[in-house]
Amino acid sequence: MPVPTSVSTRSHPGKGAGLSLALLSAVAFGGSGVAAKPLIEAGLDPLHVVWLRVAGAALVMLPLAVRHRGLIRRRPGLLAGFGLFAVAGVQACYFAAISRIPVGVALLVEYLAPALVLGWVRFVQRRPVTRAAAVGVVLAVGGLACVVEVWSGLGFDVLGLLLALGAACCQVGYFVLSDQGSDGAEAPDPLGVIAYGLLIGAAVLTVVSRPWSMDRSVLTGSAEMDGTPVAALVLLGWIVLVATVAAYITGVVSVRRLSPQVAGVVACLEAVIATVLAWVLLGEHLSAPQIVGGAVVLTGAFIAQSSAPAKNSGKPVAGGGPERELSTPGTTA
Secondary structure (H helix, E strand, O other): OOOOEEOOOOOOOOHHHHHHHHHHHHHHHHOHHHHHHHHHHOOOOHHHHHHHHHHHHHHHOHHHHHHOOOHHHHOHHHHHHHHHHHHHHHHHHHHHHHOOOOHHHHHHHHOOHHHHHHHHHHHHOOOOEOHHHHHHHHHHHHHHHHHOOHHHOOOOOHHHHHHHHHHHHHHHHHHHHHOOOOOOOOOOOHHHHHHHHHHHHHHHHHHHHOHHHOOHHHHHOEEEEOOEEEEHHHHHHHHHHHHHHHHHHHHHHHHHHOOHHHHHHHHOHHHHHHHHHHHHHHOOOOOHHHHHHHHHHHHHHHHHHHOOOOOOOOOOEOOOOOOOOEEOOOOOO
16 A cells, blocks of 8 residues: 655665564564455455455544644645545555456555556656666566466456456556645655545545445354354454554554655555555465566566656656655555
8 A cells, every 4th residue: 555755865774673674564464455355255344344444544544644634735736646546546446446357466466556647657658767767667567477377368257356456556646646736845754645545545445435324244154264264353353453554554653764765665564564464364375476466567567667867867767756755665455
């Protein structure tokens, strides 16, 4: 999930602690789909699971929203974009996707976002991109072809793949919006952006998901993880407190201690962690070509998002443009 952070190149103390926090964030984010899928299979609509996640996290982070209430006046467009795209759009598409295709495949498709951002920069904004970034796009697309096994006529549910691609497109929408109107302005506090994004996302999802129609009896029972019953409330608690609140906070703090490039490398582990957890806990096994393809996707995504030159360098842009004021190394899972 995107973790907006100030793009500061100055060094920060405590890099060891920063790496530990980045790993914790990747583990927390990576476990969201693994915990959500049993709830969906137990009878909850994917949109209702998303609403529970976002609304619960919004309540927990409400004090941060109050603390940063000035953001409503200074950056309303950014807050709306984060809430609509990075929170409501990405999570709704991702959770709907994992109800139809394996968790690891959905997340790897979502990692096409950096490549899609470069497509926007090159063909819509008509700005040049670096050669390294173009190589990253080719690698990401080629790796994805292995993940979805195109040689077998797309062995996965087509709608599920389209929903995962929709999650990637929602990330692009947020990246593009966050790239607008910086003009040297001071970057907003990322925790404030997250808090208001969750509030806006919860409001939008309330209208779309109609949570009053939810089958609440599912939450009082248990859900099965590869045949093992787990209390539904335990899974929901993990999704809200660990995979959302703790994941965001540790992600923000880690990137403040690390460079965006290093944080981006660690963030790519989220897809690996999600795939391994789904394999162990849900029994969703990937074939050898899919594993290789996944590694290529992550390599291409990292190259694409980390090849942007320094701000105002005059060099070709990549990864959404060198003037971007928010670094988003993670995904929206």
